[in-house]
Amino acid sequence: MPLKLYNTLTRHKESFEPLEPGKVRMYCCGVTVYDYCHLGHARSYIVWDTVRRYLQWRGYDVRYVQNFTDIDDKILNRARQEGSTMQEVAERYTQSYFEDMARLNILEADAYPRATHTLDGIKRLIHELEQKGYAYPAEGDVYYTVRNFPEYGRLSGRRLEDMKAGASGRVEADPEAQKKQDPSDFALWKAAKPGEPAWESPWGEGRPGWHIECSAMVREAFRTPDGTLADTIDIHVGGADLVFPHHENEIAQSEAVTGKPLAQYWLHNGMVNVGGEKMSKSLGNFTTIRQLLDAPDAPDPMALRLFVLQAQYRKPIDFTEEAIASAKNSWETLQDGLLFGYQYGKQLGWTDTDDSSFGNPEYMRIPSESEAIQRFQESMDDDFNTPGAIAILFELAKALQKEGNLLIHQGEASTDAQTIREQWQTLVCLAQVLGLEAKPSAELQQADSPTDAEIEDMIQQRQEARKAKNFAESDRIRDELKAKGIILVDQPGGITTWHRS
């Protein structure tokens, strides 16, 4: 069964065939570093991180590259506001990006090209476009001649004529409009105004337009071993709001020069909505990742990850209190399953629970033909159907939950230890493919935690109170132990068992 993915370019699910067998070249459009990332960013990068992990799990050697846009009007404005520099602002939010993503268990890319480090490549590309007749200078700016690229609009499924109506009105207010030969043309290079950061170029001091950096970065980041610039990569991803004009323009820039497709597959993630509306900076309805995760009663970052992956990546998701609350509870269930081995492994007679490799998926050998894994792969192969994949995780987690409960309450499981072990390891391995991981908390033995003997003693006292039908006293003892993390379970026959919560 092949992996299928929905290609925005064709608007169909297609079988995935990398250019080079076994290898995947994947580029993700990153952030403009002028503010903290919000939940929209979180979704996008969780989704693409998951896609990357899955491709790797499928055996592909993936090169994953994601850029930082560190030259931009918005960064500049921010710097002006706070009397800082573009570089300083960009650096700060680049760092905050890494911090936020690490919390969400998003793996680092293989390379993080930045606009400020790509100036040579950008200028070379603009020069080539100029030579081939796709670009023209105008008063220090350089624009792309959209009319000369017949394929323009193919990715976003629109024609130039159709866009005119909506674009008028706005375009006329745009000061750049005077310099453009056509309203659809877009800037490749912008002349610097006095006091703005600027780079030398054949067209005068200035800075690159937004779209050109990605075209230049893809060429350089995926060079062949002999140093030849890359023409085509396998997968290009980003938010659905980048389809037009950003990705459309990237295609126009790159393909006009190379004559080859920029990417074989274009994948786009759906938006995060708030009250049915897109979460965005301009609407002001955004919540930053750190706001959510640092709030009192904040969800575990994995709960946020779960919230995102519980919807298929192309569909919009609504960010609500209720949804997060639900995700928190869901994560509890999954987390208990992931920690099962740490909690019950010894009791089941597993001999390796103290090994340093215990719980590490890399050391787990699970039967790849198992039903759970087959179904997991089937779901994920269908355009990364993470909700379907997560359902399998829950089935495993619930089965383990049941066994754990039986172990606590009856002292033995209903299945043999080896089968349970396989279930647990399967769960841990598959969850890791989705980036969902639970780490055993380092035995936070509270200082006031009573010893086993003390607990037994108190249970004995409570037993006597119960015999005397002094239930107020027996309940008091039970509550006292509960406050110390000891849960009592009264069994039929007057036996009381206990465990630490």
Next chain:
RNA sequence: GGCGGCAUGGCCAAGUGGUAAGGCAGGGGACUGCAAAUCCCUUACCCCCAGUUCGAAUCUGGGUGCCGCCUCCA
């Protein structure tokens, strides 16, 4: 106005021709002094209308509603 997408139980969400996965939240029962925990059971004809078919949530046409893009945007 143009282009595209979505509409499944209280909430979220899979399923794309054979009579509805999963999560969250509920309900009932067993057990219990009570509770907790545990165990068992349980909740949908898939927006509307018409059509194709032996059979449609699933295909076709029409309608309604919501959303995204067309301006910076993940």
